[in-house]
Amino acid sequence: MPRLLIDGRAIDAPPGATLLAAARAEDIPVPSLCARDGLDHVTSCMVCVVEDCATGALRTACSTPAEDGMRIATASPAALD
Numbered sequence: 595m596p597r598l599l600i601d602g603r604a605i606d607a608p609p610g611a612t613l614l615a616a617a618r619a620e621d622i623p624v625p626s627l628c629a630r631d632g633l634d635h636v637t638s639c640m641v642c643v644v645e646d647c648a649t650g651a652l653r654t655a656c657s658t659p660a661e662d663g664m665r666i667a668t669a670s671p672a673a674l675d
Contacts, residue, residue: 598664599647607660614642614655617668624668629656645670 607616
């Protein structure tokens with residue numbers, strides 16, 4: 595089970611979970627348009643962009659697997675820009 599930080603909160607994500615699913619399971623808001631329950635997933639809207647604090651890379655939360663040791667910011671200036 596991956597253990598990561600989202601907005602400074604320690605999260606234990608189920609194996610195979612995306613960052614979006616891990617955040618939602620802990621009531622951490624991450625907006626999205628293309629990722630909806632019951633619909634096929636297509637990474638296209640880029641609304642759910644979050645920042646990987648270790649690398650500074652922007653990631654789409656709806657398609658990025660949650661990995662052990664990740665540090666993610668959902669509302670950093672880079673993610674919100």
